[in-house]
Amino acid sequence: MALKKISEGAEADIYELELLGIKAVMKYRRPKPYLVKEIEEYLRDTRTRTEARILSKVSSLISAPKPLLVTRYAIIMQKLEGIQASKNPSLGKPGAEASGKALAALHSSGIIHGDFTTANILVGRSGISVIDFGLSYYSSSAEDMAFDILLFKRSVSKEDFRAFEEAYGNGFAKSCEVLKKLSEIETRGRYQNRSLETA
Amino acid sequence: MAVLGIESSAHTFGVGISDNGRILANAKEMYKITDKGMIPSRVAEFHASNAKGVIQRALSESGISLSEVEAISYTKGPGLGPCLRIGQLAAMTMSEMLSVPLYPVNHAIGHIQIAAHLSGLKDPIAVYVSGGNSQILGITEQGFRHYSVYGETLDIGVGNMIDNFARAAKLNPAWGSTVAKVAENGHYIRMPYTVKGMDFTFTGLLTNAVKSLSSHKIGDVAYSLQETAFGMIAEASERALLLSGKKGVILCGGVAQSKRLREILAAMSKSHGVGFYAAPNEYNADNGAMIAYVGELMHKGGAKPKRGDYAVEQRYRIDGVDLKWL
Numbered sequence: 299m300a301l302k303k304i305s306e307g308a309e310a311d312i313y314e315l316e317l318l319g320i321k322a323v324m325k326y327r328r329p330k331p332y333l334v335k336e337i338e339e340y341l342r343d344t345r346t347r348t349e350a351r352i353l354s355k356v357s358s359l360i361s362a363p364k365p366l367l368v369t370r371y372a373i374i375m376q377k378l379e380g381i382q383a384s385k386n387p388s389l390g391k392p393g394a395e396a397s398g399k400a401l402a403a404l405h406s407s408g409i410i411h412g413d414f415t416t417a418n419i420l421v422g423r424s425g426i427s428v429i430d431f432g433l434s435y436y437s438s439s440a441e442d443m444a445f446d447i448l449l450f451k452r453s454v455s456k457e458d459f460r461a462f463e464e465a466y467g468n469g470f471a472k473s474c475e476v477l478k479k480l481s482e483i484e485t486r487g488r489y490q491n492r493s494l495e496t497a
Numbered sequence: 498m499a500v501l502g503i504e505s506s507a508h509t510f511g512v513g514i515s516d517n518g519r520i521l522a523n524a525k526e527m528y529k530i531t532d533k534g535m536i537p538s539r540v541a542e543f544h545a546s547n548a549k550g551v552i553q554r555a556l557s558e559s560g561i562s563l564s565e566v567e568a569i570s571y572t573k574g575p576g577l578g579p580c581l582r583i584g585q586l587a588a589m590t591m592s593e594m595l596s597v598p599l600y601p602v603n604h605a606i607g608h609i610q611i612a613a614h615l616s617g618l619k620d621p622i623a624v625y626v627s628g629g630n631s632q633i634l635g636i637t638e639q640g641f642r643h644y645s646v647y648g649e650t651l652d653i654g655v656g657n658m659i660d661n662f663a664r665a666a667k668l669n670p671a672w673g674s675t676v677a678k679v680a681e682n683g684h685y686i687r688m689p690y691t692v693k694g695m696d697f698t699f700t701g702l703l704t705n706a707v708k709s710l711s712s713h714k715i716g717d718v719a720y721s722l723q724e725t726a727f728g729m730i731a732e733a734s735e736r737a738l739l740l741s742g743k744k745g746v747i748l749c750g751g752v753a754q755s756k757r758l759r760e761i762l763a764a765m766s767k768s769h770g771v772g773f774y775a776a777p778n779e780y781n782a783d784n785g786a787m788i789a790y791v792g793e794l795m796h797k798g799g800a801k802p803k804r805g806d807y808a809v810e811q812r813y814r815i816d817g818v819d820l821k822w823l
Contacts, residue, residue: 308739309732309735330735330768332731332762333761334724337690337728340687415694
């Protein structure tokens, strides 16, 4: 199993490999030497397990990497083709719509992505895929869902967001409540004029 | 060239003098907080009666005369309205009297900029933690040059969270250094750790810690509260550091006085091979020197405040400030 590191994220490194002839990636959660041992191990262990569980669920709902093998701090998953939407000048209307549909499907199943920015949306030939469920969790709270939308809104143009919002609204029964929560969060003041840069 | 700066956003009335980035004076008078907290109008009265004395002390500390003061700056916000207005009034009076320009300064930029200046690090991310604020920021050129907030608390500031805990635990004095002392040799109890991307929340942690007081040793609760809160800030900072691609970390604001927070952020920075700097405590506490320093940057950088810019603003957001003078 030859490993090639293809990227370094904020908490994990991504390696490329082949597993039984299938192109795969391995996500390995690095140690966080600055945390006390108990918190560090707890975070790496539970985040890896939660992510694996959520991945196997979402990969049956939308286009997302299917987990193939899980160890204590690493997940080996199927490699998906496409480029990060953050690397394009704009996601474009079809991409934004597809993203809205995908997030609606996640929220309908009570799954919060947790880091739903364009850096975690891959645009491929056959549509978009959603990756990096490292901060995902189960929740039915409208506020948690609204934060997914807030992150997305900050990383796209106004036009793309409108297309996204419409598709999201059509795909999720509780969308009205979530979008109302979103405008409430935005008026809390801490979120005005906020731009998010992505690497 | 010397610029005199006045800070009065909360309990401290401070006057500093900066001369080409050298701090010549940093005088202050602090309102004594009782268990009732701060009543803004009382604090404002305190500032008003101390203004003249602190200004005189700063001048004599610096060894310069009034005629050498080339500009005046003051804290425009954020802060308590009545307190801010005393500093503003003192600054306006001096600028009129001496016929020198006047510069309104954002309080948070004061803390960050003086730390950045002293650190010698080029374009670092800033971890700004105080009673009411907990933010991770960096300068961006998107739209206009400004501090972009990469992540911040979604509810209360880390300082207020720790103070609240200290009051609930009946610690005296009810603030961070007392909690830190109690936390020494504590053992870890699991507590809610909430990081959402680069943002974080503290109220769940606070509630849990206060509840745990009845069933655990106070030292263990204090230890776990600190490790969890500071760990969350460090993890969010790590994300901001890696996503922004910047090559340094500075820590400033009132809670930057915490030795443990410094250790954790230093270890985080070291693990990515980037420099770390924590501001000296005299600049983490509210002070006039940082306002004088930023006033000097604005004066040299050709900032031209308009009439309407002089008003104090209780909720003066850092990310709306155009840094074209930097």
